[in-house]
Amino acid sequence: MDETTLSECLKHGFSTKGEHRGRGLSLLEKDVTNCGGALRITSEAFEGTNVYAEFITDSTNNVIEGKVEDSVATLLSECENGVDFLFEFTTESGEFTLDTTKIPRECDGSIPIQLVYRIKNEIKNKLK
Numbered sequence: 001m002d003e004t005t006l007s008e009c010l011k012h013g014f015s016t017k018g019e020h021r022g023r024g025l026s027l028l029e030k031d032v033t034n035c036g037g038a039l040r041i042t043s044e045a046f047e048g049t050n051v052y053a054e055f056i057t058d059s060t061n062n063v064i065e066g067k068v069e070d071s072v073a074t075l076l077s078e079c080e081n082g083v084d085f086l087f088e089f090t091t092e093s094g095e096f097t098l099d100t101t102k103i104p105r106e107c108d109g110s111i112p113i114q115l116v117y118r119i120k121n122e123i124k125n126k127l128k
Contacts, residue, residue, distance in 0.1 A: 001045070010025050012027075023074050024071065024075040028051070080108075084099075
């Protein structure tokens with residue numbers, strides 16, 4: 001991302017890819033903020049963008065605007081070829097890692113919606 005895009009990317013509805021997009025990062029930011037976590041985005045032109053999100057699951061604040069699994073599902077549904085992310089979390093019951101570079105894609109580069117729902121439910125169940 002260039003500097004302008006990086007400064008705008010957390011605004012709800014902002015997208016460089018067209019209409020009806022640009023929800024994932026703004027929802028992620030709300031979830032992270034609501035649980036006392038931290039969000040950091042770094043980007044180098046023509047190299048890639050990294051989004052680091054830390055969730056404090058034992059925070060006294062509740063995630064009001066959404067749930068972690070909803071934010072991840074939104075990000076998954078907007079992934080295209082060349083857009084990937086790594087999502088990791090640890091709970092008392094174990095660790096969970098989601099690396100979108102290892103997820104099969106449709107011909108248009110999107111992630112199959114049935115798989116998005118399955119991953120969302122898996123995250124929800126592991127966060128209990």
